[in-house]
Structures are given as C-alpha cells and as structure tokens.
Amino acid sequence: xxxxxxxxxxxxxxxxxxxxxxxxxxxxxxxxxxxxxxxxxxxxxxxxxxxxxxxxxxxxxxxxxxxxxxxxxxxxxxxxxxxxxxxxxxxxxxxxxxxxxxxxxxxxxxxxxxxxxxxxxxxxxxxxxxxxxxxxxxxxxxxxxxxxxxxxxxxxxxxxxxxxxxxxxxxxxxxxxxxxxxxxxxxxxxxxxxxxxxxxxxxxxxxxxxxxxxxxxxxxxxxxxxxxxxxxxxxxxxxxxxxxxxxxxxxxxxxxxxxxxxxxxxxxxxxxxxxxxxxxxxxxxxxxxxxxxxxxxxxxxxxxxxxxxxxxxxxxxxxxxxxxxxxxxxxxxxxxxxxxxxxxxxxxxxxxxxxxxxxxxxxxxxxxxxxxxxxxxxxxxxxxxxxxxxxxxxxxxxxxxxxxxx
Amino acid sequence: xxxxxxxxxxxxxxxxxxxxxxxxxxxxxxxxxxxxxxxxxxxxxxxxxxxxxxxxxxxxxxxxxxxxxxxxxxxxxxxxxxxxxxxxxxxxxxxxxxxxxxxxxxxxxxxxxxxxxxxxxxxxxxxxxxxxxxxxxxxxxxxxxxxxxxxxxxxxxxxxxxxxxxxxxxxxxxxxxxxxxxxxxxxxxxxxxxxxxxxxxxxxxxxxxxxxxxxxxxxxxxxxxxxxxxxxxxxxxxxxxxxxxxxxxxxxxxxxxxxxxxxxxxxxxxxxxxxxxx
Numbered sequence: 210x211x212x213x214x215x216x217x218x219x220x221x222x223x224x225x226x227x228x229x230x231x232x233x234x235x236x237x238x239x240x241x242x243x244x245x246x247x248x249x250x251x252x253x254x255x256x257x258x259x260x261x262x263x264x265x266x267x268x269x270x271x272x273x274x275x276x277x278x279x280x281x282x283x284x285x286x287x288x289x290x291x292x293x294x295x296x297x298x299x300x301x302x303x304x305x306x307x308x309x310x311x312x313x314x315x316x317x318x319x320x321x322x323x324x325x326x327x328x329x330x331x332x333x334x335x336x337x338x339x340x341x342x343x344x345x346x347x348x349x350x351x352x353x354x355x356x357x358x359x360x361x362x363x364x365x366x367x368x369x370x371x372x373x374x375x376x377x378x379x380x381x382x383x384x385x386x387x388x389x390x391x392x393x394x395x396x397x398x399x400x401x402x403x404x405x406x407x408x409x410x411x412x413x414x415x416x417x418x419x420x421x422x423x424x425x426x427x428x429x430x431x432x433x434x435x436x437x438x439x440x441x442x443x444x445x446x447x448x449x450x451x452x453x454x455x456x457x458x459x460x461x462x463x464x465x466x467x468x469x470x471x472x473x474x475x476x477x478x479x480x481x482x483x484x485x486x487x488x489x490x491x492x493x494x495x496x497x498x499x500x501x502x503x504x505x506x507x508x509x510x511x512x513x514x515x516x517x518x519x520x521x522x523x524x525x526x527x528x529x530x531x532x533x534x535x536x537x538x539x540x541x542x543x544x545x546x547x548x549x550x551x552x553x554x555x556x557x558x559x560x561x562x563x564x565x566x567x568x569x570x571x572x573x574x575x576x577x578x579x580x581x582x583x584x585x586x587x588x589x590x591x592x593x594x595x596x597x598x599x600x601x602x603x604x605x606x607x608x609x610x611x612x613x614x615x
Numbered sequence: 616x617x618x619x620x621x622x623x624x625x626x627x628x629x630x631x632x633x634x635x636x637x638x639x640x641x642x643x644x645x646x647x648x649x650x651x652x653x654x655x656x657x658x659x660x661x662x663x664x665x666x667x668x669x670x671x672x673x674x675x676x677x678x679x680x681x682x683x684x685x686x687x688x689x690x691x692x693x694x695x696x697x698x699x700x701x702x703x704x705x706x707x708x709x710x711x712x713x714x715x716x717x718x719x720x721x722x723x724x725x726x727x728x729x730x731x732x733x734x735x736x737x738x739x740x741x742x743x744x745x746x747x748x749x750x751x752x753x754x755x756x757x758x759x760x761x762x763x764x765x766x767x768x769x770x771x772x773x774x775x776x777x778x779x780x781x782x783x784x785x786x787x788x789x790x791x792x793x794x795x796x797x798x799x800x801x802x803x804x805x806x807x808x809x810x811x812x813x814x815x816x817x818x819x820x821x822x823x824x825x826x827x828x829x830x831x832x833x834x835x836x837x838x839x840x841x842x843x844x845x846x847x848x849x850x851x852x853x854x855x856x857x858x859x860x861x862x863x864x865x866x867x868x869x870x871x872x873x874x875x876x877x878x879x880x881x882x883x884x885x886x887x888x889x890x891x892x893x
Contacts, residue, residue: 213632215784259731320743322766323713331723338719341800347767350873361838361877363773366744366763374762378777381784387634387838403723406731407738468760468786470707470752475740484758603740604749606761 219380220452220459220615221560223302223445225294226394228554229265229438230544232293234301238561241569242588246422246543248436254402261414263421264400265438265545273297275356285326286398290441291317291352295392299356302445303457304390312360314388316379317349318371318395318549319364321404328403348396360388368602369509370468371395372442372552373610377466379446389451394443395550408437411476415512425546426573427510427539428517428583435511438545442553449615459615460560464595465496471605478515478601482522485607489527489597492609498595501531503611505568505591507555508581509599510539511546520599521579536591538584542572552600556612559596563614566592634779635825635835636790637884642689642819643854644682645798651678651685651815660684660754662696668754675737677718678815679711679795680747684754686793686817686850694821699756706787707752707761710774712796714766715742717807724805751793759787769873770794771848776877779836782824792820794850818850825884832857833884842875856881 226232229247230240240247247265256262270289272281273296281289295315299305304313326348327338337343349364361382367374372395379393399408408414415434417424425436444460452459469488473479493500506524510517517539524532540558547554562568567588574585598610646654654660655673661684673681691697719742725733740746744763752761760781765773771794778792795817802810825833834853846852848870856867870879 319766320745320763321739322744324715324719324738324742327716327719328723332727338716338723339803339805341713341716341802344713345768346873347769349767350769353874359874359876361776362872362874363764363776364744364766365773365777366766367761368739368743368745368749371745374760377784377786378780381780385632385634385783402731403726403734403738406726406734407736409731410734411736411739466786468706469758470749470761472753472756472758475746475749475753487758488760602745603743604745604761605752606745606749608760 213385215384217384218449219383219446219463220449221444221461221463222447222452222457222459223298224460224557225297225301226440226442226557227267227270227290227293228440228442228544229267232271237557238565241540241543241558241561242565242567244543244570244572244586246572248421248424248545250421251400251405259405260409261405261416262418263424263436264405265436266400267440285329287322287325287396288348288351290398291348291396292355294441294443295352296356298392298443298445304445308358311389313358314360314379314382314391315353315358315362316375316391316393317364318366318375319348320366320368320371320397320549321399322348325398325401328401332402366549367606367608368604369548369551370600370602370606370608371549373600373608374468376463376610380463383446383448391446392443393446394553396441397548397550398439399548400437400439405437413513423573425512425542427512427542427571428577428579428581429574430576430578432512432514432517434513435541436545438547440547440550440554442550442557444553444556461563461612462615464613465492465611467491467495468608471607473605476603478519480519482526485523485601486526488607489523489609492611496611498611500528503535503595503597504593505562505596506535506537507559507596507598508537508539509601511541518579521581525580533582535582536568536584536589537581538568538571540569552598552610555598556610559598559612562593562596566590568593633835633837634783635833636779636782636822637825638832638834639821639823640690640694641857642686642693643850644686644689644817645814646682646685647814648678651681654685655681661688662691665699672754675741676750677714677742679714680750682815682817683709683747683751683793683795686819687791690819690821702789703757704759704787705757705789705791706759706781707748707755707791708774708778709748709751709763709793710765710770711747712767712770714747716801717803718742720803720805721807755791769847772870772872772879775834775848775879776836778822782822790822792822794818796849798851816850818854831884833882835880835882837878837880839876839878843871843878845871845873845875848879
C-alpha cells in the first residue's frame with residue numbers, strides 16, 4: 210500500500226455534530242433507535258404569517274473547548290456549529306492533540322453561507338450585503354484558522370447532496386496523499402426568518418403545523434413536504450493503514466461513491482429513474498458490491514410527494530427483486546432535512562445501524578405508498594455490514610455513498 | 616487585502632505529486648449588465664445541437680450564471696461546436712463568487728416590509744452555492760455530476776481544487792469548470808443596482824485528465840514548500856495566463872488558496888514538466 214493509491218481503503222475514525230437529535234453519539238443513537246422526532250414549533254422568531262411554522266432546529270450549540278466563551282458567543286451560528294462539530298470529530302478520532310503534526314484537510318458542505326450571513330446581519334440593521342469588504346474571509350477560512358488546520362480546504366455544495374460529495378473529495382485527498390487526515394461533512398443553519406419563508410413559499414415544506422413530530426412522514430401517503438432542519442455534522446477520514454498503526458477506532462469504511470445529474474429541472478426530480486440510478490450503480494461498482502450484498506438503505510426520501518416516489522423507482526431499477534429483502538429507512542422522519550448536512554447525518558444513522566445491530570425506523574409511516582421494505586415506526590434488529598446512503602439535491606444532483614463496517 | 620494567518624506546514628507523512636488537468640478548450644467572457652440581460656433573453660444560449668433547455672431556464676438565474684453560460688458557449692465555439700454526446704458524462708464544477716448579492720439586498724429589505732409573503736421562492740434554487748452548477752448541468756444536458764465550489768473570495772481556487780480532484784479520482788472523464796466573479800466586486804445600492812460600473816467575468820474550461828495528452832496547456836495544483844502571499848485564482852488571472860500560451864516551458868502561477876499553501880499553476884503540457892506525457 211502506498212501514499213498515492215487509488216484503492217487505498219479510507220476509514221471514518223471520528224464523528225462530531227450539532228443536530229436536532231443531540232450533540233453526542235450516545236444521545237443521537239438513542240433518539241434514532243427510539244424513533245424520536247426533532248421537529249418542533251419554531252420559537253426563535255414569529256411565524257404568524259408563515260405557511261410552514263415548524264422545523265427541526267438546533268436550540269443551542271455547545272462551545273468547543275478550544276474556543277473562548279467571549280469569542281464563541283459572538284460568532285455566526287454556522288461558524289459555531291462548524292467549530293463544535295469539527296473539533297469534536299477530531300477529538301473523537303484522537304487527532305485533535307496531534308493536528309499540528311499532520312496535514313488536516315477540510316471539505317465543508319455549505320450551500321447558503323452568504324445568504325444566511327447577509328440575512329442575520331441585515332435583519333440586525335447591518336449593511337454587510339451591500340459591502341463586499343466585510344466578506345473577504347469565508348466561514349471555511351475562519352474555521353480552518355481557528356482550529357489551526359493546515360491541509361487543503363474547500364467549500365462545496367450540491368444542495369442537499371453536498372455531504373456525500375464531501376466524503377468523495379476527502380477520500381480522494383487521503384488516497385493520493387494530499388492530506389493525512391481529512392474532515393468532511395456539512396453545515397447549514399437555515400431555520401431563519403427568510404430561510405423558512407423561501408422554502409415555505411417554494412411549497413417544499415410540510416404545513417402540518419399543529420403536529421410537528423408527525424409532519425415528516427417519508428413514504429407515507431399523507432406526506433406533504435419536508436421539515437426544515439439544521440445542524441453541522443462532520444466525520445474524520447484517514448487511510449486504514451494509518452488508522453491501524455495508531456490503534457484508532459473505525460466507525461466505518463467509505464467504500465463507494467457515485468454521482469450524476471438529472472438535467473431535468475432546477476428543483477423537481479426527474480420522473481425518469483435512469484440518471485439517479487446511475488449514481489447508485491456507480492457507487493456499488495466503486496464499492497465492488499452487488500445489489501444483493503447491500504444490507505440496508507438509508508434513503509434520501511425527504512417526505513415530498515414527488516421526491517419519495519421518484520427515489521423508490523430509482524431503487525427498484527437498481528436493485529430489482531433484491532430490493533424486497535433490503536430494509537430501507539428515511540431518518541429524515543426524525544431529524545428533519547438538514548440540507549447540505551443531510552448526507553453526513555445519514556452516514557451517522559448508517560453507522561448507528563452497524564454499531565448497534567438495529568436499523569433506525571421511518572416514523573409516522575401509517576399508509577406506505579411505495580413498493581419498498583420500509584422499516585416502519587420501530588427500529589429493526591438486524592446485522593448490518595454494508596449500507597447504501599442516497600442524497601439527492603436541487604440542481605438535479607444525485608449522489609450515493611456506500612459505507613461498510615470495519 | 617487577503618491577509619490571513621499563515622501556519623507553518625507540518626511535517627508531512629507523505630509526499631504528493633501535483634493534481635493536473637489538460638485544458639482542452641476555454642472560453643473567456645467579460646460582460647456588462649446590459650450584455651448579460653441581452654444574453655439572458657436568447658432563445659438559444661448554446662449552439663444549436665446543444666440547445667435542449669427551455670428558453671426560460673435562465674429567466675430567474677443570477678447574472679453570474681448567465682455569464683457562465685456565455686463563457687461555455689464561447690468555449691464550445693473555440694472547440695468547433697463539438698457533438699454533445701462526447702460530453703454526456705462530464706462533470707460540471709461551478710465556482711461563483713458571492714452569488715445573489717444584488718438580489719439579496721432587495722429580498723431582505725422586502726422581507727422587512729412585507730414579512731414572509733414577500734420572500735421569493737427562487738432564493739435557494741438560484742442564489743445558493745449549488746445553483747450555478749445545477750443550471751449549467753441543466754443547460755448542457757449531460758448526466759455527469761454537478762457541484763458548486765467556493766462561493767467567496769477564493770472561489771476560483773476551490774473550483775480548481777475540486778475539479779482536479781474529480782479528474783484525479785476517475786469520477787468523471789472530463790469536467791466543465793466555470794469561474795465567475797464581478798470586477799470590481801458588485802456593491803449594490805438599496806435598489807440592487809451597482810454603485811459603480813462593474814463587469815461580470817466568466818471563464819469556462821474544458822478539462823480532461825492530465826496524463827492523457829492532447830492539451831496545449833495544463834492546469835495544476837501544487838503544494839508550496841513555504842506559504843506564499845495568498846491571491847485568488849480568478850477568471851481574469853487564468854485568462855491572462857491563457858493569453859500567454861505558447862511561452863515554452865514557463866510555469867505561470869495564477870492563484871493560491873486562502874492560506875497560500877496550495878498554488879494554482881498553468882504549465883505547458885510538454886513532457887517532463889510533471890512527469891506526464893504530452
């Protein structure tokens with residue numbers, strides 16, 4: 210095995226996150242397996258005239274030990290979530306205290322960075338959106354410097370598919386030796402007055418305002434849109450040989466990735482399952498696994514009428530009859546839709562299934578209207594070794610990640 | 616202007632060779648806002664064989680996205696209008712800088728007056744970081760992946776790093792890489808109009824894996840031994856380098872990342888420069 214090896218196995222050796230279902234792995238796993246919803250009525254601003262008044266929000270973001278309370282409290286919420294999550298992931302991996310000895314790369318999935326920063330500033334009476342001189346340093350630059358990371362870094366977005374792309378870019382940097390360690394994931398804090406309004410006016414959000422915990426209902430006949438979520442979720446990647454040498458704990462191997470575009474519409478998924486199926490097939494091929502070798506699928510399924518049905522067709526096209534035996538779930542029923550961080554939190558749900566031998570449920574599933582073996586309402590005990598996690602996004606972006614237990 | 620805290624490079628565990636790509640074609644555009652408005656209304660944003668999209672596709676797009684399409688059109692023309700099927704699996708990486716700033720001035724102030732009813736549903740689909748790549752993918756009609764990169768001052772460097780990573784991993788056989796920005800940076804007044812004249816610059820590059828040969832110039836990303844003064848890679852800096860094509864073995868530095876650690880270079884695709892074949 211060499212430092213520039215395109216087949217070099219890459220492991221996830223650390224995780225860190227701030228999510229609606231908790232900020233540490235024990236809490237997140239417990240909530241996922243117990244089927245708890247993170248959706249609540251939005252209370253951080255008045256939602257009187259909003260079509261959707263619910264969200265899976267992160268009420269407070271913990272402060273990472275490296276940051277002073279005085280400084281941390283003044284930071285934008287995006288930056289707070291990124292700092293906490295990335296530092297936590299590095300600590301979980303065991304690299305935090307040794308980060309100056311190696312090149313730590315950072316692939317940050319972040320889609321609405323400037324919109325969110327400009328909005329917060331403008332609504333507080335600022336003029337940042339009119340003054341580019343206030344925008345010379347990005348969230349990525351500030352986080353990388355604050356945490357003293359020295360490897361390559363990039364901000365990317367394929368909308369709600371961004372995190373999966375981050376895994377692929379980071380895996381490649383590790384494989385070719387550009388970074389010794391790479392932190393990958395996504396961060397989005399979109400539960401803002403304008404954020405909730407623009408998604409609501411797009412008619413993308415559930416309007417089940419009276420019962421937030423029942424609003425996200427992927428694959429259910431009565432689904433009416435997704436629940437806007439927020440959070441930061443990051444994983445530490447490193448080469449398996451390096452992890453083995455230092456006796457690190459591996460959460461999973463990043464075994465395969467595939468991606469494609471619909472080229473159909475800015476926001477509506479293609480009714481033709483072929484383009485998205487290409488991404489899934491590519492990921493299976495990359496992971497050298499046959500469809501029947503998949504133990505579990507964490508679906509993108511956001512709880513929109515069109516999207517969930519389209520994904521079911523994609524899965525059937527790829528997996529054929531094998532799909533009838535593969536338990537499938539959508540953990541967005543509990544987490545809400547974390548947008549650019551969705552793929553990363555769903556990777557954690559896959560890791561939960563592997564570690565705990567139980568698949569998190571799709572809650573609120575009363576009348577399934579898709580031909581899938583959905584894990585409905587209660588966690589399903591099951592030995593899980595190889596998992597597919599789909600993430601699709603606006604702009605027709607399709608992505609698929611295959612994770613394998615180590 | 617781009618002052619940043621530069622950290623000493625750590626002792627590395629491994630040595631790396633540069634990420635590289637051959638530049639198969641390029642299109643460089645510098646458009647005024649009236650020129651962008653005129654291009655937006657074209658029924659045929661790309662050459663005839665490529666025009667699978669509806670004329671309305673660009674109606675709500677950011678001006679940088681419109682300029683990006685114009686740059687791709689220029690690149691296709693420079694390639695002699697090739698058959699679209701050659702690019703069916705190519706990826707799209709779009710590195711815009713501060714997408715949507717002028718629209719957000721209006722949107723945020725309108726929200727303050729009208730509340731949620733006044734908020735456009737187009738904000739995320741057209742002004743978030745993914746939006747330009749998604750629109751270009753839609754217009755090009757291919758099915759390779761699309762991804763936005765950067766979004767801020769060093770967006771161009773982010774786009775290059777991402778595109779070269781994709782080619783290096785074999786994820787795609789080629790990449791349309793588009794870099795866009797305003798020059799000078801767009802400073803909107805309260806009505807969204809720029810407070811001084813500005814032009815949108817867009818550069819479209821058709822990139823293929825750097826070891827296949829056939830390109831005259833090669834784009835590459837190298838890790839500097841010592842941190843250098845940070846400078847963004849932009850449509851203009853790379854465009855100026857492309858104008859100097861045919862300068863023999865000269866290697867041109869056209870930008871860095873924000874830390875001055877990773878350097879973007881243009882180099883001749885002649886053998887020996889980085890071990891690749893011409």
